Amino acid sequence: MSQTKVAPKEVGKPAKNFDVGSWLVPVIAVLVAMSLAAILMRLQGSNPLTAYKSLFTTAFGSAAGIGATLGKSTPLVLSGLAVAVGLRAGLFNIGAQGQLLSGALAAAWAGVTFEGLPGYIHIPIALIVGAFFGSIVAGISGFLKAYRGVHEVITTIMLNSIVMGIADYLASHQLREPDQFLTRTSEIQASAKMPVYAHLPLGFFIAVALAGAIWWILGRTTSGFRIETVGRNRHAAWYAGISVKRTVISAMLISGAIAGLGGAVETLGITYRYAPAFNLGLGFDGITIALLGRVHPLGIIPGAILIGGMRAGAANMQFDSGVAPELVDLLMALILLLVTAPLITRFFKNSSNKSMTSGWGS
Amino acid sequence: MKLLSKRNGYFLFAILATAFFYSKDGDITTSVYATGAAFALPLALAAMVGIMCERTGIVNIGIEGTMLLSAFVAFFVSSLTQNIIIGLICAVFTGSMMGLILAVMAVSWRMDQIIAGTILNILATGLTSFLYVQGKTIPSVFQAIEVPVLSKIPFFGPVLFIHGALTFIGIAIILALYVAIYHTSWGLRSRAVGEHPSSADTAGVSVARLRYINVTIAGGIGALAGAYLSLELVGSFERGFTAGKGFTALALMIFGRWNPLGALAAALFFGLAQAYANQLMIDQVVNIPTQFTAILPYVMTIVVLTISAGKVRPPAAEGQPYEKGQA
Secondary structure: OHHHHOOOOOOOHHHHHHOHHHHHHHHHHHHHHHHHHHHHHHHOOOOHHHHHHHHHHHHHOOHHHHHHHHHHHHHHHHHHHHHHHHHHOOOOOOOHHHHHHHHHHHHHHHHHHOOOOOHHHHHHHHHHHHHHHHHHHHHHHHHHHHHHOOOHHHHHHHHHHHHHHHHHHHHHOOOOOOOOOOOOOOOOOHHHOOOEEOOEEHHHHHHHHHHHHHHHHHHHOHHHHHHHHHHHOHHHHHHOOOOHHHHHHHHHHHHHHHHHHHHHHHHHHHHOOOOOOOOOOHHHHHHHHHHHOOOOOOOHHHHHHHHHHHHHHHHHHHHHHOOOOOHHHHHHHHHHHHHHHHHHHHHHOOOOOOOOOOOOOO | OOOOOHHHHHHHHHHHHHHHHHHHOHHHHHHHHHHHHHHHHHHHHHHHHHHHHHHOOOOOOOHHHHHHHHHHHHHHHHHHHOOHHHHHHHHHHHHHHHHHHHHHHHHHOOOOHHHHHHHHHHHHHHHHHHHOOOOOOOOOOOOOEEOOOHHHOOOHHHHHOEEOHHHHHHHHHHHHHHHHHHHOHHHHHHHHHHHOHHHHHHOOOOHHHHHHHHHHHHHHHHHHHHHHHHHHHOOOOOOOOOOOHHHHHHHHHHHOOOOHHHHHHHHHHHHHHHHHHHHHHHOOOOOOOHHHHHHHHHHHHHHHHHHHOOOOOOOOOOOOOOOOOOO
């Protein structure tokens, strides 16, 4: 994380986010959330210490555990990154979930259908197909926002449910595994499975590299500057001659592509097929992770690893202490509540005193 | 009032269509309309939450979470105490607290209101899925009450006057809210705060106080919508129980132009569409996969918003925190 300190050219506040004080807020939020959850566990009659010990030794205690943690973290880094890119453009993309699902299903389709390709061609193709479909789903919201003024929060939420319905339908009809009762696709070809190097999943490195690339694009390129400017003040951006409509749509396309890639990586690296029960909640976790990471492309990585570790250790924790794995959902919600309260006031308070996401129109 | 207005046209169309269906098959039409009304009520009530908040300038997208957590509390407290009235009271209290939290975030902390609402939604999802226990039951749901005399009217009786207690409370709240918004000083003040808070402030209305009060009461109404689902319409609770109804309600609020009766009409249309889709499936007239009927409300919401966007005008100060002394 040493390079994160050198971001002098970055517009506005993000560069300042990496002083000690601002890092304290997420850390304290995580600790307080864990204490609150411990009280709830106590009330349910479980021992929180056993639960947390089991959770973290499973997640970080062994090489295999760390591998599983990084595997779980990969889609979280990507969905967090997707939400962060949207927020940078002043768009609240709650639809990472739907975009991720469509990416996961599309990658499964590409992984099953294309035959006889070598891995170094098959895997990139399947990843691109996943990113493409994720980007289309997000693009609908971007287009409606830019040209019809429909608020992206509503359309992305609606599209989450729509995508889930359609994916469910396709997985139980056209794309269903032949001669199988379960609603799921066939297993992808061996050539589409992403390799694991000594417990370390390839997908994680792709995700981290992409986070670095996005950080560079937002901070150092003209397109990144456009996105940041539109996010900070739409009217000023328009006045400066930036096409707000085009920027909004392209930000949504990028955001959706990243989320779709998250789903594709999950399919090709972890699940090897698509089933409706997979991928649940990954996109929503992205919101918490993006805000926990202070909407910084690199800041989301530690948050994603923390949450990924909890997800990886949850099953074992239930075995050891009887605490339901949904504890992680509760922790995420508490963390989100605690981390946003002081953060958002600072991050989104722009000079015009107007809230960025006001109203349903404009 | 113009006799040939667009609105009257819609009314006439609705009446003619109903009469046509009724003449073809009275019993089925009546039952479809009664089901439609039952589907519409939680949506209409949730839309009232949105109207109450937005008329004072607070965007509340946490309705979904408010409904979910209240439905949860209503069900599990009823199950624990074996008394649905206690469950209902606890649910309304929970909903009001959710409203209060939103008010603290939006008014006092001046947070982005969309994010504040999303926090409520994620919090409700997290709490309900962690605390959810399988296999609990409640003693009974709110049983249907037949209003004397009125329920005997053909068609209108079964559709409007045979429902559980929560339905009647809900309808009363919707009508009361309509009167209150347009014909009381509270309503005038609320609208003023939502349109131009600094003018209202100059005239001596406490912007922050009114926003706090309205958002908190609205939370209680949202709780009623949630409790209606778990204690009257369905009688159970599952994870993700509210299934996007809180968001659909926001679209209905916009479609109804922030007017309680408009939102009620939109909710009825929506509820009826769903009831008809169900009936068509039962009759095997059309074979739509269940996944497609399930996504119908969401598709319709997007279509409605796409059509109506730009043609409707939300309260002017919506979504903006107010600071004393600002222009």
